[in-house]
Amino acid sequence: MSLRFGYGTNGFANHRLTDALAVIADLGYEGVALTLDHHHLDPYADGLVERVAKTAARLDELGLAVVVETGARYLLDPRRKHAPTLLDDERGLRLDFLRRAVAIGADLGAEAVSYWAGVRPSTVDEATAWGRLVSGCAEMADAAERAGVVLGFEPEPGMLVQTIADWFRLRADLGAPGSFGMTLDIGHCRCLEPDPVPECVARVAPHLVNVQIDDMRRGVHEHLEFGDGEIDFPPVLRALADGGYGGLVAVELPRHSHAAPTVAERSLNFLRAAEQTGRRGDDRG
Template sequence: MIRFGYGTNGFANHRLTDALDVIAELGYEGVALTLDHHHLDPYADGLAHRVAKVADRLRTLNLAVVIETGARYLLDPRRKHAPTLLDDDRDKRIDFLRRAVAVGDDLGAEAVSFWSGVRPAHVPPALARDRLVDGCAQVLEGTETMKLGFEPEPGMLVDTIAGWRGLRDALGAPERFGLTLDIGHCRCNEPDPVPDCVTSVAGHVVNVQIDDMRRGTHEHLEFGEGEIDFPPVLRALAASGYRGLVAVELPRHSHAAPDVAARSLAFLRRAEEESRRESRHESRRFGLEGGST
């Protein structure tokens, strides 16, 4: 059975404790926690105490957790998502990612997720690539156990699964350098059907984000508003052997977070049940065919 979670970046108007309570009450089994100025700020005073309190709350609510690092203005109040691993001042991003790993360790997180960033216009492509490889290597050096999920993001330097494969090879294919797979991004940016994308990376995925999307448009949509047929996707996830969280990623829906989260889980459970019916039907069909030969 797939374990569904919800991203705290879709609860931006809630206190973190309130968001966790609502997510658990709705029936989710985990949370994708985006470290931010209002959600477990890794730069504010008393971090160890605050992390311990969140860890206690997660245990009480029986919520698994992954750490997301896509806060928009945490590191720079004027530049969205900056600095990235590609910027001149990229050391600040590396420090943030190391802090995220440390927080993840203390929370018992299943993975820490991050991305490359958009290449600055003044940075040549080759230099941007070198900076990315070096930055990822430094983050890897800062942890011995945490799984890192690198996310291909539309519009960024690494925007496809193929790009992630190339980066992983450049790092020497470390076991802990896995993939964060955003299902919506597969529809938006990948040449293959979404279920095929899932199957192609079986064994490498350490974190899954799920949302609806349309081809060529990077806009996270509620389920049913985009072009993705979800039962085959969930079926592919189940067949791939992935057992981590599958967390709803709707960062622009905080204005109606409790209602959106409730609708999302109801949709996913219906889609999961339909995927099971399809699997049972196919098993019976192949069983009958096998018996007639």
């Protein structure tokens, strides 16, 4: 089974969304990870219903699958990155945003809507923060089930849920709802997980609904182009295929918008070559 590669629109921040989608499709990607932001399908701007419908039609015309990402940096607060989160006192704004993302995801026919916990505020103790996260995620799971949307919750370095083990704890506390899956960033596995990256993939394969891919170094949360970090990708891609993962594997390079078309082309060429190398390794095995 061939993997389906996509590219994240947060790596096309200097492009109009319509132009970014066209470039991504022309390069040969099969999907897009669409980060809702003030310049890309702003969920708070006027004419949302019409804009979502036009985006859905354009995605269909280009043959692009889509997942919805919610990691915009300053959409909700122009002064505080990623704020407010589900852990903050004023978390209602984050819940509203996530509900909007679920509705947009449903209208786009998205394969998943991805989100994360956030960084625990220094004024909030860990038990309170965890309780807020569980209750917020329970609300989102209910909303997703009603909308027929799958959620991909992402462990993120430095956040309250930052490891695969943290994700399993959260899932258990939620009662393992059917709408609650995992978004896995391959780079994060190298950054902080104790096990080799292919083993991380195999461990979570039954729960994967969304995969982000980038290179990274141990202990450093910096999204790098392929070959600039420490990850050996053929075994990773082979692990995804062996695990039966059929969702998008979307390149996550949010700091490379200055050279987006070139970086996107290099990335797809790298991934295709790595996938072929992984298959040959399987054949030899």
